[in-house]
Amino acid sequence: MHWNQIYLVLKREYLTRVKSKVFIISTLLIPLGFVAYIALIIGIQFWESEPRQDIAIHDQTSVLVDRLIERNEDRYQNLSDASIDSIRTLVQTGRMDGYILLTEEHVSGDATPEFIYTGSSSMALQTSIRTELRDVIREERLTRAEVTEDVRNIFDSTVALHSRKLTETGDEEEDHAAFYSALGFILGLIIFFSLFMYGTIIMRGVIEEKSNRIIEVIASSIRPIELLTGKILGITSVALTQFLIWTGLIFLIGLAASPLAMMLAGDISADPAAAQAVGGIDPATFEIPAVPPSLIILFFTFFILGYFLYSALFASVGSAVDSESDTQQLMMPVFILLFIGFFLNVEVVQNPDSALSIFGSLFPFFAPMNMITRVAISSVPFWQLAVSILLMIATITGTMLLSARIYRVGILQYGGKAGFKDLLKWFQQS
Amino acid sequence: MTVIDVQNVSKSFGKTEAVKNVHFQASPGKIFGLLGPNGAGKTTTLRIINYIISPDSGKVLINGKQASPETQKWIGYLPEERGLYKKMKVGEQLLYLAQLKGLSAGESRKRIRYWLDRFGALDWHSKQVGELSKGMSQKIQFIATIVHEPDIYIFDEPFSGLDPINSELLKEIILELKDQGKAILFSTHRMEQVEQMCDDICLFNNGRAVLTGNLREIKKRHGKNTVLLEFQGDSSFIDKLEGVRINNRSTNFAEIRIMNGMDSQAILKKALDHAEVQKFELVEPSLTEIFITTVGEDNINPKELV
Numbered sequence: 001m002h003w004n005q006i007y008l009v010l011k012r013e014y015l016t017r018v019k020s021k022v023f024i025i026s027t028l029l030i031p032l033g034f035v036a037y038i039a040l041i042i043g044i045q046f047w048e049s050e051p052r053q054d055i056a057i058h059d060q061t062s063v064l065v066d067r068l069i070e071r072n073e074d075r076y077q078n079l080s081d082a083s084i085d086s087i088r089t090l091v092q093t094g095r096m097d098g099y100i101l102l103t104e105e106h107v108s109g110d111a112t113p114e115f116i117y118t119g120s121s122s123m124a125l126q127t128s129i130r131t132e133l134r135d136v137i138r139e140e141r142l143t144r145a146e147v148t149e150d151v152r153n154i155f156d157s158t159v160a161l162h163s164r165k166l167t168e169t170g171d172e173e174e175d176h177a178a179f180y181s182a183l184g185f186i187l188g189l190i191i192f193f194s195l196f197m198y199g200t201i202i203m204r205g206v207i208e209e210k211s212n213r214i215i216e217v218i219a220s221s222i223r224p225i226e227l228l229t230g231k232i233l234g235i236t237s238v239a240l241t242q243f244l245i246w247t248g249l250i251f252l253i254g255l256a257a258s259p260l261a262m263m264l265a266g267d268i269s270a271d272p273a274a275a276q277a278v279g280g281i282d283p284a285t286f287e288i289p290a291v292p293p294s295l296i297i298l299f300f301t302f303f304i305l306g307y308f309l310y311s312a313l314f315a316s317v318g319s320a321v322d323s324e325s326d327t328q329q330l331m332m333p334v335f336i337l338l339f340i341g342f343f344l345n346v347e348v349v350q351n352p353d354s355a356l357s358i359f360g361s362l363f364p365f366f367a368p369m370n371m372i373t374r375v376a377i378s379s380v381p382f383w384q385l386a387v388s389i390l391l392m393i394a395t396i397t398g399t400m401l402l403s404a405r406i407y408r409v410g411i412l413q414y415g416g417k418a419g420f421k422d423l424l425k426w427f428q429q430s
Numbered sequence: 431m432t433v434i435d436v437q438n439v440s441k442s443f444g445k446t447e448a449v450k451n452v453h454f455q456a457s458p459g460k461i462f463g464l465l466g467p468n469g470a471g472k473t474t475t476l477r478i479i480n481y482i483i484s485p486d487s488g489k490v491l492i493n494g495k496q497a498s499p500e501t502q503k504w505i506g507y508l509p510e511e512r513g514l515y516k517k518m519k520v521g522e523q524l525l526y527l528a529q530l531k532g533l534s535a536g537e538s539r540k541r542i543r544y545w546l547d548r549f550g551a552l553d554w555h556s557k558q559v560g561e562l563s564k565g566m567s568q569k570i571q572f573i574a575t576i577v578h579e580p581d582i583y584i585f586d587e588p589f590s591g592l593d594p595i596n597s598e599l600l601k602e603i604i605l606e607l608k609d610q611g612k613a614i615l616f617s618t619h620r621m622e623q624v625e626q627m628c629d630d631i632c633l634f635n636n637g638r639a640v641l642t643g644n645l646r647e648i649k650k651r652h653g654k655n656t657v658l659l660e661f662q663g664d665s666s667f668i669d670k671l672e673g674v675r676i677n678n679r680s681t682n683f684a685e686i687r688i689m690n691g692m693d694s695q696a697i698l699k700k701a702l703d704h705a706e707v708q709k710f711e712l713v714e715p716s717l718t719e720i721f722i723t724t725v726g727e728d729n730i731n732p733k734e735l736v
Contacts, residue, residue, distance in 0.1 A: 002499065008529050016518060213513030217574065220480045220507040221530035223499060412482070414511065425444060 001229070005222045009230025010237065013205070017238045027242050031249065034193075038186070053125060055115075056087050056099035064102050067136040075129075091118055100133075107140050168379075176289040177377075181349050183291065184376030187299055188345040188369045195306050195368065196338060198239045199314035202231060203327065206318030206411070215411045224408035228400075232311045236304060243300070298375050298385075305392045306368025309399055310334065316403035319410030320418040320426075329419065341366035345373050352378035362388050364395035402427065432491075433458050433582055433613040434479060439488035441474055448474040450637040451488070456615050456630065458581070461608055463624040463645075464617035465717070466634030472617040473510055475634075476586050479615070480507050492582065503532045508575040510586040510617075513567075516560040520546075520570055523559060524577055531578040538577070545573045549599075568596050572603065583607055585616040589623060601627065621717040631717075635725045649714040652723070656715045657686040657694055663705030671697060677719055682708075687719050 017023055056079040059065035068076045079087055079099070090096040098117030105111035113133055115126065142152060163175040209215045218227055317330040344360040351357055352374045360370035361380070367388045374380050409426035410418065418426075434456040441449040449471040456462040464472045477483045479490050481497040492501035515523055521542060528538035546552045549569045559567060568591075576583065585604070589597050604614055604627065618624060624631055624645070631648070633641040641648065660683050668676060668684055673692035678685035688694055694712055701707050715723070 005530060008526065012518075012526050016515075020517070209515075212515060213509075213511045214515055216477075216482065216509035216511055217507065217527065218530065219482045220505070220509070221502060221527070412477070 002222065002226060006226050006230040006233065009222070009227055010234040013231050013234025014237045014241075017201075017235070018241060023238070023242075027245055030242075031246055034190075053097045054095075055117075055129070056082075056090065056096045057102065058082070058084060058087055058099060059102045061102060061104050061107055061140075063140050064107070064136050067139060068132060071132050071135070088116075091116065094118065100129075107137055107144070179289050180377050184352075184373040185345065185349045187295075187376055188342075188348070188373035191299075191303050191306060191369050191372055192338065192342045192345075194239060194303060195310045198235055198307060199310045199334070201238075202235050202311045203314040203318035204324065205231060205235070206315050206407075207321060207324055207327075210319070210411055210414075211322060219408075219411065224411065225400075225404045228312070228315055228404055228407055231315065232308060235311065236307055239303070239307065240300070243303075247296075295372075295376055299372055301389070302368045302372045305389065305396065308396045309364060309368070309392060310338070312396070312399045312403035316406040316410065316423070319407040320413075320423060322414060330423070337365040341369040344370055348373045349377065358384065362391060364388075364392045367392055431457055433493055434462075434615060435491040435494075436475070436479065437489050437491065439475065439478055439485045439490060441478060441483065441485050447637050449478070449485070452632075452634075452637075452639045454632045454639060454642045456613050458613045459608060459611045460629040461604065461614045461616070461627050463628035463631045464615065464634060465619065465621060465624050465631060466721075468619055470634035471637040472634050473586055476507075476509075476584055476615070476617060480505060480584060503578070504580050505582045505584055506531075506575045506578065506580045508571065508583075508585045508588055510590065512571050514559045514570060514574070517558060519556050519558055520551075520562070521555040524570070524574055527574045528577045531580075533578045541577050541579065542573070545577055549573060565593050565596055568592055569599070572596075572600060576603070576607075581612055583612055583614045583616075585614070587618055588616055589618065589620070621721070625717055633721055633724060635721075641720070641724045645717075648720060652715050652720055654712045654714055655688050656713050656719060657684075657688060657697055658709065658711040658713055659684045659686060659697070659701060659707070660709035661701055661705040661707050665705065667700050667704040671700065675719075677716065677722075685716070685719075687715060 053075055055076055057065045057068060057076050059078070059080045062080060065076070065078045065080060069078060077096070079090075079096075082090075084101065087096070087099045091099055097119060098115055100113055100115050102113060103111070106113050115129060138155065142155065163177065164172045165175045165177075166172055209218065313334050317327055317334065320330055321327050341360065344356070344366055347354065348357040348360060348370050357370065357374060360366040361374045362371075362384065371380070371385070371388050375385075405427050406423050410423075413426075432455040436452055436454050439449055439452045440447070452471070452475055454462075464475065466472060474483070478485050479492070479497065481490075481499065481502050490497040492504060495501055518526070524542045524546075525535065525538050528542065529535060533541070542555075543552070546555060549572075551566070551569055551573075554562065554566065554570070559570065562570065575585075583604075585600075588600055588604075592600065604616070608614055628645050630643065631641070631645050632639050656677075662682055665679075665681065665684070668679070668686070671686070671692075673689045674697070675687040675689060676684060677687055686697060688697070698707070698710055701710070
């Protein structure tokens with residue numbers, strides 16, 4: 001290996017990319033896209049409004065229907081005066097979405113109400129109807145039993161759960177499990193997207209050198225493995241530059257955020273109604289838990305290792321084709337590995353220390369995503385971190401050797417789409 | 431003295447034997463031509479010399495040293511498949527390629543200016559390659575090949591795709607380099623270029639070097655066995671000649687290779703009987719003719735020779 005030449009390749013890859021418009025635009029747009037993506041997910045959960053359902057109530061007890069309408073006037077309509085047959089016709093013709101017949105049996109007896117409907121009915125809708133029915137029937141039963149106000153209050157009360165984490169040093173600290181789960185998931189997501197994005201960039205770079213026909217001139221000056229190493233290191237540097245810019249931005253926003261929050265807090269405390277509107281969270285005391293520096297270091301470590309691992313594969317795929325449209329078949333195994341790692345992250349977030357999560361965080365192709373998520377959420381034993389990193393380094397050596405052998409033959413092949421058989425042939429040839 | 435010494439080199443790709451036991455030497459101050467039809471193994475041989483691929487057996491010595499990353503720096507190589515990074519500026523690109531060949535940044539800049547100036551391209555220095563015309567980027571490719579001023583130059587089909595002006599320019603450079611005592615190796619499937627420029631040749635066919643040596647000597651060895659005939663009138667007598675092979679023919683010209691036993695004077699007589707002879711010349715055979723004689727008519731596809 002001639003490191004001064006690898007450095008020349010690295011420098012070219014880095015400078016031509018960092019100076020390009022694409023880099024500047026993507027550095028600005030990707031965080032916006034990411035924020036928009038997360039906002040969309042949260043938004044869907046908060047704003048998920050069910051389509052309005054009209055449900056006819058035929059209440060023979062005449063004590064339940066008013067309470068139901070009081071709870072949800074958009075949903076229930078009192079059709080106690082209409083006959084069941086005419087209500088059925090309304091539902092059948094689609095003017096109502098469903099109906100419920102309530103009788104004395106439901107209050108004094110043990111009968112279960114039945115919801116008859118047409119069209120579609122979601123689990124969420126049925127759950128909410130059940131809750132509302134249970135509440136009104138229970139209320140009527142309590143009224144009939146003539147219980148005291150105290151007993152009623154007991155039924156109305158709810159119990160919350162506060163959690164505090166006992167650390168190894170014996171201190172109790174504020175539990176931010178939700179925050180760290182979200183953080184872990186986001187870090188895993190960032191690594192997944194980055195491997196994908198920067199992997200595609202290196203693949204395009206290799207294809208470009210082939211289709212520009214410059215590759216043979218380069219190959220007459222340096223070894224293919226040196227070119228490959230230089231490219232990977234160059235694009236890793238581009239990625240790290242982008243991450244550092246983003247980290248800097250987050251830091252600046254963080255600095256700006258607390259005075260901003262103070263200003264907001266000032267405004268809000270002057271206006272009690274507004275304080276109510278933000279859901280009772282006092283911005284002045286709302287603090288974001290600290291992100292441990294070790295997590296940031298591990299994030300970069302796992303990104304870099306993951307990138308070395310995947311970029312070699314992406315590069316060898318690039319070397320085997322003449323244009324990007326021919327990459328699909330060869331990309332499949334790489335995509336599958338990335339996606340399994342990504343989907344395993346859902347399990348890791350829920351059960352960070354389950355056997356499956358531990359496997360994912362040790363298996364080299366999933367570790368970059370799964371381990372960082374685990375580290376953020378749970379306290380991962382040191383030996384697992386060490387094993388994970390060592391396994392990745394060993395696998396990187398393997399994939400680099402494999403890819404370099406395919407790469408050095410592939411870059412000189414033109415015409416025709418290469419398949420897995422060709423790759424195997426090239427591997428044996430070189 | 432030998433600068434490129436190819437010793438019994440063989441290379442197979444799967445079941446195809448691209449190069450079989452090829453053997454030749456190239457010397458400084460001389461132009462060595464590698465010729466033969468497409469697919470004869472020329473490019474593979476050149477890649478092996480450039481240490482881009484390794485031979486299965488045999489070896490290549492450059493200035494007495496086995497081909498290695500070090501010997502790569504002593505060679506300027508213009509591949510058949512050539513191009514440049516489209517999104518880089520001309521100057522940056524030449525600097526990068528010169529530095530990859532081991533030149534310092536300062537020295538590279540000086541030489542890049544010199545060569546751009548020589549090619550009348552100094553004002554392209556800050557232009558992106560993508561903005562250049564095809565002819566312009568061809569010039570930049572030559573400069574990239576020679577900017578580190580090595581002792582050995584290898585051109586693979588250098589004239590293919592060149593416009594006439596660049597073709598002349600490249601020829602001029604090659605002859606200039608030869609006069610400076612550099613060793614030049616180039617491959618082509620166009621025989622007439624070899625006749626004009628080469629000192630030594632190596633004929634390739636089906637992966638084998640079928641004929642190697644000094645061009646003058648090879649021609650002399652074949653003797654003056656070819657008649658160049660220019661005439662006016664009926665040309666049908668040519669078809670009736672026996673013991674000859676007609677290599678090149680138009681309405682009033684014929685290149686006639688005399689086979690065993692036939693007398694050149696008999697051809698002249700026949701010609702005088704049927705047409706007005708304007709020129710009759712007995713010459714050494716053309717390289718195309720030598721190639722056909724060497725590999726045998728049945729073993730080649732004549733369409734591949736131009």
